[in-house]
Amino acid sequence: MKLSADGISKRWLGVIAIILAIVVWEVIAAGIVRNSFILPSPVDVFTAFQELVATGRLIPDFIDSLVHFGIGLVAALAVGIPVGIAMGWSRRFDAFMDPVIELLRPIPPLAWIPFAIIWFGLTSWSAGFVIFVGAVFPVIINTYSGFRGVPRIFVEAGKMLGCTKNFNLIRYIAFPAALPSVAAGIRIACGVGWMCLVAAELFGVSNNGLGMALWLYYNLHRMDCVVVYMILLGLAGLAFDMAFRYYIERHFLKWRTGEVA
Amino acid sequence: MGNLEIRDLNQSFPREDGSRLVVLDHLNFEVKDKEFVCILGSSGCGKTTLLRLIAGLDEAQEGSIVLDGEEIKGQNPKVGMVFQEYSLFPWRNVMDNIAFGLEMKGLIKEERYRIAQRYLELVNLSQFRESYPSELSGGMRQRVAVARALALDPVLLLMDEPFGALDAQTRNMLQKELLDIWEETKKTVIFITHSVDEAVYLSDRIIVLSPRPGRICRIFDVELDRPRDRTSVEFAKVRRTVLDLISQNCAIQ
Numbered sequence: 001m002k003l004s005a006d007g008i009s010k011r012w013l014g015v016i017a018i019i020l021a022i023v024v025w026e027v028i029a030a031g032i033v034r035n036s037f038i039l040p041s042p043v044d045v046f047t048a049f050q051e052l053v054a055t056g057r058l059i060p061d062f063i064d065s066l067v068h069f070g071i072g073l074v075a076a077l078a079v080g081i082p083v084g085i086a087m088g089w090s091r092r093f094d095a096f097m098d099p100v101i102e103l104l105r106p107i108p109p110l111a112w113i114p115f116a117i118i119w120f121g122l123t124s125w126s127a128g129f130v131i132f133v134g135a136v137f138p139v140i141i142n143t144y145s146g147f148r149g150v151p152r153i154f155v156e157a158g159k160m161l162g163c164t165k166n167f168n169l170i171r172y173i174a175f176p177a178a179l180p181s182v183a184a185g186i187r188i189a190c191g192v193g194w195m196c197l198v199a200a201e202l203f204g205v206s207n208n209g210l211g212m213a214l215w216l217y218y219n220l221h222r223m224d225c226v227v228v229y230m231i232l233l234g235l236a237g238l239a240f241d242m243a244f245r246y247y248i249e250r251h252f253l254k255w256r257t258g259e260v261a
Numbered sequence: 262m263g264n265l266e267i268r269d270l271n272q273s274f275p276r277e278d279g280s281r282l283v284v285l286d287h288l289n290f291e292v293k294d295k296e297f298v299c300i301l302g303s304s305g306c307g308k309t310t311l312l313r314l315i316a317g318l319d320e321a322q323e324g325s326i327v328l329d330g331e332e333i334k335g336q337n338p339k340v341g342m343v344f345q346e347y348s349l350f351p352w353r354n355v356m357d358n359i360a361f362g363l364e365m366k367g368l369i370k371e372e373r374y375r376i377a378q379r380y381l382e383l384v385n386l387s388q389f390r391e392s393y394p395s396e397l398s399g400g401m402r403q404r405v406a407v408a409r410a411l412a413l414d415p416v417l418l419l420m421d422e423p424f425g426a427l428d429a430q431t432r433n434m435l436q437k438e439l440l441d442i443w444e445e446t447k448k449t450v451i452f453i454t455h456s457v458d459e460a461v462y463l464s465d466r467i468i469v470l471s472p473r474p475g476r477i478c479r480i481f482d483v484e485l486d487r488p489r490d491r492t493s494v495e496f497a498k499v500r501r502t503v504l505d506l507i508s509q510n511c512a513i514q
Contacts, residue, residue, distance in 0.1 A: 156318055157348040159336045161362035161413065168365065176352040255352045255393040 040224035045231070048224035057208065061229075062236070064208040065197055067124050072131025072193050072200075079132075080139025080189070081182065087140070088147020088178070089170060101140065109134035109192075110199045122205050130200035135189035142185020146178030180256065183248045190244060194237045210236070262329045263339075263416035263449030265292040265315070270324035272310055273474075284310050286474035288324070292466075294416075297443060297450045299460035299467045301503070302511075307475030308453045309345075312421050315451065316342050328417060338366075341410035341448075345422040347402050349394040355405050356381065356390040362413040380408035383442055400431040407439070411446060420452045424459070433491075436462055440487065457507070461499050462489055469503070471511040478511035 022042050029041035036044045052058055087094040112133045113126075120126035150173070158173040175182075201211030210233050217225035249256075270288040273281040284307040292298050302308045313319045315326055317336040326333045328340070349358050357364075359380055363373035381387055384404040394402055403423050410418060424432045436459060443450055454460050460467045464483055471478040481503060485495055 153344055153346050153348045154350060157342075157344060157350070158361075159318065160316060160340070160342040161409065162336075162338055162365040163361075164336060172361075172365070173350070176350070179352070255354075255395065 037221060037223050040227050044224040045227045048222070049228045052225060052228055057213065058232070060208040061210050061213045062232075064124070064206050064212070065201070065210040065236075068127040068200060068205070068209065069131055069193055069197055071124060071128025072196070073135055073190065075128065075132040076135035076139050076189055076193065077186065080136045080185075081143050084140045084143025084182075084185075085147055085170060085175070088144040088150075089166070089174065094144075101137070105137045107133075109196050113199070113203060116200075117203060122203070124206055127197075127200040127205045127209075131193040131196045134196040135193035138188040138192060139182075139185045142188065143178065143182050146181025146185070147174055149181065150174045150177040179252055183253065187241065187244060190240055191237065194233070194240065198233065263292075263294045264329055265417060265449065265451070266325075266327040267291070267315075268325045268327065270311070270314065270326065271322050272307070272314065272319075273322060283474035285314075285321075286476050288475065288477060290468060290477060290480070292417075292449055292451060294449055295447045297440075297452065297463060297465045299452045299454055299464035300470060301454060301457065301460045301467050301507075302470035302475070303455055303472055306470040306472035308470055309421055311470075311475065312342075312419050312451065312453055315417075316340055316419055338413060339416045341413060341415035341418045343403065343406045343410050343418070343420045343423045345425055347394070347399070347406075347426075349402055349405055349409070351394050353393075354390070355386060355392050355394070355397070358394070358405055359409045359412050361409060366413070377408075377412055380412045383411070383445070384408045384438070398431075399427050400435055403427070403435065404438070407442065411442070411448070416449060418448045418450045420450065422453050422455070425454075432459075437488070439463070457500055457503050458491065461485075461496060461503060462491060467503065469507060469511050479506055 026042050029036070029039045030043070033039045040048070083097065087097050109130055112130055116126035116129040120129055154173050154177055155169060158169055163169055163172055197209075198211035198214060201209040202215050204212070206212060210229055214226055214229040214233075217223075217229070267288055267290050270285055271283075272285040273283045276282050288311065300308050300311065310319070314321050315333065317333050317340065320334075328337065333340070350361065353361065356374065356377055360373040360377040363376055368376075378387075378390075381390055384407055386401060386404055386408070389397065389401065389405075394405070397405065406423070424435050427435065440463065452460075452463060454463075461483055467481040467483060469478045469481070470476065481499075483499060485499060489496055
């Protein structure tokens with residue numbers, strides 16, 4: 001019983017911290033700064049939120065952002081997982097690909113924006129491309145290290161049980177063994193991709209989008225609305241992460257329960 | 262059938278200075294069908310190397326390994342293996358681990374579960390069919406590994422110190438269970454161990470390897486009736502004979 005009481009009080013500590021942060025923010029904004037252009041107060045932000053809900057643009061913004069994010073993430077998985085598998089499975093392919101990847105990887109995703117526009121025009125695809133660049137490397141690297149780390153004993157046990165073709169070894173042994181690492185890579189990719197979203201929408205690829213709207217209201221000097229979008233971006237990113245973890249752990253990684261991770 | 266012939270087997274590995282480390286030196290022996298043979302030796306005598314060659318996981322430099330008149334090259338469905346380390350697939354539950362080989366053979370689900378169920382019962386783990394390996398004790402994991410190897414009905418079962426990591430009681434219990442399974446399924450078994458007690462308890466024959474390079478030092482027939490009593494005078498006598506011989510002739514030179 002003590003344990004659960006402890007759990008509840010810890011949860012309340014978190015809630016208290018959030019409330020406290022909002023109070024401090026309100027005091028600073030309304031009491032000290034007193035300029036909602038420089039620092040909108042929580043009350044200003046809440047009013048702006050109601051206003052934005054009334055305009056009905058929040059849902060389309062959200063949907064457009066999801067489209068951009070979806071394009072980038074799906075492309076990153078479609079490219080990153082096969083490349084990561086091939087590099088993790090074949091030393092030769094690793095030696096072949098590694099220099100190229102290590103050269104491309106340090107280029108910030110946002111530096112690709114000019115080429116995104118030239119290649120894809122002002123379309124959702126170019127925003128998707130920027131997100132893809134941000135998301136693909138974590139997927140490759142985690143898939144690769146997951147495959148590298150597959151214990152040899154599993155591969156040999158598989159071989160002794162008639163699983164001898166490379167394709168089958170990857171499908172039945174290496175991929176499931178590497179899945180925790182692959183999933184961690186996808187999680188990181190989601191985070192990075194979501195962070196690229198605001199910049200990717202900055203150059204006007206669509207009329208809506210959370211990042212797009214954030215820039216729009218900045219240009220309109222409506223900093224209270226900017227804060228609304230900042231909070232929405234943060235909450236949406238958090239929600240994705242939680243949903244992903246919950247789903248993956250429920251459906252694919254339940255065998256890890258009871259293991260010391 | 263499960264007749265195994267090892268002919269003139271040589272294996273060496275390159276060393277850093279360019280010379281070669283001879284691990285197995287002209288090994289010759291036979292294992293008869295349905296025989297339980299223990300290969301006994303201290304660590305570094307090449308017993309795991311030998312087993313991996315028979316399993317087809319590595320290739321021998323020279324010599325041949327012939328199973329029922331057919332030379333072993335690569336993995337062979339007629340040979341099953343139980344590894345020293347835990348080798349169960351942690352992402353599959355017990356049933357799907359045992360059924361893995363059958364799945365690779367392309368059997369439909371009902372069929373492979375029907376067969377797997379039989380082996381699950383053989384190792385007395387029916388109530389754990391849905392459990393994941395992380396939920397099992399070390400002894401239970403090795404029992405599942407035995408069932409998984411047997412599910413493909415190999416003629417030859419290779420066991421590489423499978424009970425080495427277990428505590429003494431569990432070890433004794435599993436040895437007894439293994440003999441029961443062997444009586445029931447009548448496979449040829451090659452069992453690697455460094456424990457004289459284990460070798461005397463289990464085997465029809467003990468092949469003692471001497472280390473560096475691995476050579477056959479001596480082959481014993483164990484003529485004790487089963488079930489064997491570890492505390493009996495006869496058992497102790499055989500143990501003493503084996504131990505004496507190892508300390509006199511088979512130690513590191």
